[in-house]
Amino acid sequence: MLVWLTRKENKSVLDKQLQEQLNKETEYYHNVLKRVIAVLKFLSIRGLALRGSEEVFGSPHNGNFMGALELLAEFDPFIREHIEQRELRPNPVISYLSKTVYEEIIEIMGKQIIKQIITEINNDDTNFGENDDEKVDFRKEARNLFNKLAKLETAILIVFWEEILERFNVVNKKVQSPGLDIGEGNKLIVSLKEFVKNIWQQSDQKLKEYEEKAKKLSTSLGTDYSDINKRRITLKFSDKSTDKVSVNCAEKFKRDTLNVALDKMIMDLNNRSQAYETYSKKFKFLMDLQDKNQEHIDLESVRNIIDYYPNDVDEHLVNECIQLKSYLLQSKTESYTSCSEIFWLIYEKKLVDVFPNCYTILKIFLTMPITSCEAERSFSRMSYIENKYRTTMSNYRLNHLSVLSINCDLTKDLQCDDQIKEFAAQKCRKVAL
Known part of the structure; x- marks a missing residue:
């Protein structure tokens, strides 16, 4: 390390020239990322889609991100030269304009916004509504809101709903x-x-x-x-x-x-449970099939299903259920505790021809939706961020884009140098000495 520092100070040696070249490259890509971040801030604040059906510069279907860079290139010689030298050549080189790069930058920006919001809440809770730069009416409303939030009852409800909704959330995910x-x-x-x-x-x-x-x-x-x-x-x-x-x-x-x-x-x-009970009683014979302690099945429910689905199953379903129950009871080494396991048993052991009606009714039962709830979000901007053209977006990316769009004032004030430093730290392949 000392040898490197000594040689670095000597301007006549090759290491000094390499260091100057490194600094020049760093400054070059720093300017590239500044423009990338500016475009991302512009698009995310307005809730616009980034990607298109193609990822080629010059294509009319390359999306808003590449389109904005092309528009910027018409007036900015630096980014125009960068695109021409690295993207439009026969063998493109690293340009930091790909979707992988801007996805990582979006994640960094979203985390910084969340961190900033948490810091402001922790630091400004005692000065809530006391900012002299705000209007008097705003300060009064803010102070009244703070007085409500500072009540013991509000804090108790926060703890209460956190315990309740945690259980509701995991059950709702499992049900869906x-x-x-x-x-x-x-x-x-x-x-x-x-x-x-x-x-x-x-x-x-x-x-x-x-x-x-x-x-x-x-x-x-x-x-x-x-x-x-x-x-x-x-x-x-x-x-x-x-x-x-x-x-x-x-x-x-x-x-x-x-x-x-x-x-x-x-x-x-x-x-809600009563509604499920109604369907469970209608398919009671399927519950009997998966119950090892139940030797017989409810034949009356089988006949009711035959009348309810006359175009899908026939009267042979009764005999098939009796035989299938006997077959499952003989499988002492294997346990079939759910309808899906019985379905896969028939499929994997190629018993569809033996139990065709059972196989059909199991498919009907297993494809019945338990719930029709959708993961809706109450933000008005969500209709712009998640629309019919962006249905494959992951929740992780959607959350970061929502934070950037909803907190547009904080997004505008983000300093690009902070994102570039964090991005460079993530991409660094050198071991710290």
């Missing part, structure tokens, strides 16, 4: 995953309902846990409930007697807020 039948989906919904019921039954203990976790979220939170100083309500009864209500603030919050939300969730989950 391919290969899950209605029977298994119903089990997940029933288990989720029991989870919510358990919270309702232990609401006193749970509320204390929520209070402890809520008070640790921020030092700006209040330590007591907001209505602790409100006057007590006097109730008047039909016999003209009166009684003063002395309800604890925590008890009132549990009764009027938490229990109401839990009751609503239990009711909705129960309605």
